[in-house]
Amino acid sequence: MQQKTLEGMPLVLMTIALSLATFMQVLDSTIANVAIPTIAGNLGESNSQGTWVITSFGVANAISIPITGWLARRIGEVKLFVWSTGAFAVASWLCGMSESLTTLIFFRVIQGIVAGPLIPLSQSLLLNNYPPAKRSIALSLWAMTVIVAPICGPILGGWISDNYHWGWIFFINVPIGVIVVLLTLQTLRNRETPITIAPIDMVGLALLVIGVGSLQVMLDRGKELDWFSSTEIIILTSLAVIALLALLIWELTDKHPIVDLSLFAGRNFTIGCLSISLAYMLYFGSIVLLPQLLQEVYGYTATWAGLASAPVGIIPVILSPIIGRFAHKLDMRRLVTFSFIMYAVCFYWRAYTFEPGMDFGASAWPQFIQGFAVACFFMPLTTITLAGLPPDKIAAASSLSNFTRTLAGSIGTSITTTMWSDRESIHHAQLTESITPYNPNAQQMYEKLQALGMTHDQASAWIAQQITNQGLIISANEIFWASAGVFLVLLVLIWFARPPFTSSNNSGGGAH
Secondary structure, three states: OOOOOOOHHHHHHHHHHHHHHHHHHHHHHHOOHHHHHHHHHHOOOOHHHHOHHHHHHHHHHHHHHHHHHHHHHHHOHHHHHHHHHHHHHHHHHHHHHOOOHHHHHHHHHHHHHHHOOHHHHHHHHHHHHOOHHHHHHHHHHHHHHHHHHHHHHHHHHHHHHHHOOOOHHHHOHHHHHHHHHHHHHHHHOOOOOOOOOOOOOHHHHHHHHHHHHHHHHHHHHOOOOOHHHOHHHHHHHHHHHHHHHHHHHHHHHOOOOOOOHHHHHOHHHHHHHHHHHHHHHHHHHHHHHHHHHHHHOOOOOHHHHHHHHHHHHHHHHHHHHHHHHHHHHOOHHHHHHHHHHHHHHHHHHHHHHOOOOOOHHHHHHHHHHHHHHHHOOHHHHHHHHHOOOOHHHHHHHHHHHHHHHHHHHHHHHHHHHHHHHHHHHHHHHHHHOOOOOOOHHHHHHHHHHHHOOOOHHHHHHHHHHHHHHHHHHHHHHHHHHHHHHHHHHHHHHHOOOOOOOOHHHHHHHHOO
């Protein structure tokens, strides 16, 4: 390995390259969300079929993340990072050029596969090439890209689909990919990690593909197919459970596991991984829920819904470098505790303020304050997760941690959207019970609406829509309440982590 860490301009250029790669990958996982109606309409498909543009990427990405550790040892972290970035740019261009949904989904699968190593390797290369005293700053700068990208995605995706051909959603990755490859070759070409020739665990890989693939498709298709009333969902769930249980047993006994489960023997890795996954599940669920709520109930456009979510990125951009600079003097558990308390406060705040007639500020202010929580979230939890690990374990640990976080995000999305829909149905039924000829308030409302020129049927449709909106708001508020409660429970878990959490722990003093 290299004898000393980077300094000066090469360090700056490497940080830009690794952060851009992370930004590109995270951006691509959210940018297509708001553009699905445009893409599906342009290619002559339904919206439900169009969602496979998101699903296909998620399935392929989730499967490829855990094998990053083996690939990095087999061909070297720098080479794998450069190849993955270049292939991602090419796949993005092919996605934008697609003229049918089938072709687009095929290239999205390719894009998801090659994107798997980008985030784990960006973390690993940062930690292994930064001076020990500056690694907290490096993680803070990296975390900013993870925070900002999901916010930019919906805004940028909505703006492009409203004003340009949807293909530009993917084309914008090409110049970013080229810049990342050139900067990486410039700064890290002669700093390749040691290569270990080890056989690939084909049985583990097959079980991983079947298990994670079935689970991801089940989560994405469940709501559409009414969950376990569908034979397809039952089969997918059975496949996922059997394959993942077999994977667990196999990986614990295999000499060269594709997923290094021995990492969970470390207390800090287990607690950090569990905390960041559960917290991200709630955080990502709210990222998905909030724009939908604003569009469906309050009539926001995709762009304005994105803008209402955007303030969450302001505070982290300001605070992250400051926290990184003084992190070596701080107990990471205190930062995470503050983060989880602020998350709980903001979720409770939303539960109180989301009501009919709410203005833009009522949705934007909790997002702005939640920025304090986000600023103290990714870097401290990543530091705890990777604390004490030798350099040759960081890529595998980072990939496994990102795998569980990505999977938790998918589960969070599925649980949140399903709960939102199911609870709305319950509240809709309860609220509708009071709309009868014997309820004077209901009859008074009908009279007011008919006085405005509505027919009885039009008045009934308007009232039904108001009831639906009320049901959606109440069910969203229930999710916010529940999420806040889970964050308070997670406060206890993080204090089981064992200090020290200093970044120099991660690399044996940086003597590479």
